[in-house]
Amino acid sequence: MPTTFASQSVQGAAATGVFSLSWLLIALPLFGAAVLILGGRRTDRFGHLLGTAMPAASFVIGLVQFFALLGRDAEDRAVSQHLYSWISVGSFQVDAGLLVDQLSMCFVLLITGVGTLIHIYSIGYMAHDTERRRFFGYLNLFVAAMLLLVLADSYLVLYVGWEGVGLASYLLIGFWNHVPEYAAAAKKAFVANRVGDFGLSVAIMIMFWQLGTVSFAGVFGAADRASEAALTAIGLMLLLAACGKSAQFPLQSWLGDAMAGPTPVSALIHAATMVTAGVYLIIRSAPVFEGAPDAQLVVVIVGAITLLFGAIIGTAKDDIKKALAASTMSQIGYMILAAGLGPVGYAFAIFHLLTHGFFKAGMFLGAGSVMHGMNDQVDMRRFGGLSSVMKVTWFTFLLGWLAIIGFPGLSGFWSKDKIIEAAFVGDGWRPWVFGIAALIGAGVTAFYMTRLFLMTFHGERRWTEDVHPHESPAVMTVPLVVLAIGSAFLGLLLGPTGAIQHWLEPVVGSHGEQTTALPVSVLTTLTVLLVAVGIGLAWSMYLRRPVPATAPVGTALTRAARRDLYQDAVNESLLMRPGQYLTRSLVYFDNRGVDGAVNGVAALIGGTSGRFRRLQTGFVRSYALSMLVGAAVLVGIMLLVGV
């Protein structure tokens, strides 16, 4: 496999001109978060405006930097900015620095661009919430942490952003924490993420131990010399981190519950940006994975399992947000799969990440718009026939739907089909297993997304008595339109022209000419055919036949998918209960063993003292006698010893 890594490109040139403003990208939203969170109710009146202006300003800086990068040669597009020396212990040196290159620029534009749109949308969506200002504060905190994550130039700085987005995600999932289930969902997300964070910290420790450095440039430079075992260990730990953050198998269970947060949060954090951090981590660490084929294989397996897992769950969910969450899980499975394939997939993983950021954020916001008009109901069995009353939402959702299922010409067609093609590259059993998994995934995706779309917007009206659906205000529909345009045309802009591969090539290595196990034209035809089958199946099941208002019992697979394929039950019986037994036995040991010993010694001393206390009779003459006897004994001893 021809791989050309320009590891020196990670070093980057010194930041000058507009690139010396890189720190502002992070500082602006952080400032917004600080003002809104610390300022309290005083900032209620302008909080949402400030909160929207900050990421918008970051977006403008990002755009200017993007065009400045375009003006440079491909090899000179990595710019690093040294901020300050963070840790300096003997020979160990960690600088806090930022790295702007082609890869992080993709993310900067996605985070600030889509982020700004979602901020604007939230102005309308959260208009009736008394805590809207706090919501914007948390969103800004998230944007700042996410930007730090993608702009970091070392794993340790990345870790700070990594924890920051986890915190923001926790705060936002539990934003309505007066509802106990929502608070529990936030806790679940946080705990599942901790498992992944643990993996990242162990990976950093192994890097320090084996390679002696934690900066990107240092690690990638030393990766050639490191042993394969060390690289495999680092790779697997990084994968664990990615699994936690990106809701990949086996740490996927938190994402469905995370839909407890307000819908803009689901769009921004749990669809477009934070959950893709794992994909970023794996692709950024490409030189590590290149040296560890075993770890790469595990990455591909995890991606393949998750993409099918999420797709199957998505087919049975009646909660519109949870169906979208399952879809997110599945689509990120595609990205992880592509990221594990090596240079043949890196560019497409990022490409799919970008297009997915647009169409999934658009659909989440569309779902939010539907909920806004339907008294916050989420049960699709109570929707239906909304296309005539919510025209803008319907049309933008239509574009998102066509984009995700890979309708020819729209974004998903260019990005997802490329991943399917990449999965078929190679020889032996791998292209067949992973390629067919990706193909089936595409068909199932078409089925569940069509089901979701038809159940929500078409068919008969199954509304409950008290709802009066209406179109959302312009402040919500305009971001929808912008995202829908992105869903439709971003793929066309970057895909067929090969722009995204050329852009990313200096960072992720060249794509090279690859031969697929089946001809590309056959693969494309097959994919489109499967998608058509999926659509047709969904159409016959959910449009031609009436949709019952309560879910039918269904087959064993449907019931399993409804319960997230028993992932919670498995976690509960394998991890939670043994954990509880362990803590209970530890508490028992602590109470009886440790406390017993301590209390026993104390009781022994107390009891003995109680006995000895009786010697204090209060009779002065007996004290005098004991003094006299004591003195006499002392004198006697001295005489005997002859001092």
Add this chain to the structure above:
Amino acid sequence: MNPMNYVYLSALLFSIGAAGVLLRRNAIVVFMSVELMLNATNLTFVAFARMHGNLDGQVIAFFVMVVAAAEVVVGLAIIMTIFRARRSASVDGANLLKY
């Protein structure tokens, strides 16, 4: 005269004093016995000072006298108070400070 006789006398006086402290109940008498013991030691100090031909013992004897005078003041005041409160000066009666 043999200076050791003073030492014998002082031992005798000390023993009488100690016996008085241990055996008598009246606080005044106990107090007097304590004084007897103090002066027995004073006598020993002076006798040894004489035997060794230096003044250290004499000086210590003065100190003991000064301290004894101070102690008498405090001690008698306490005994007076106890007597007023309890209508008796028996040392066995005042045994509340125990356990």
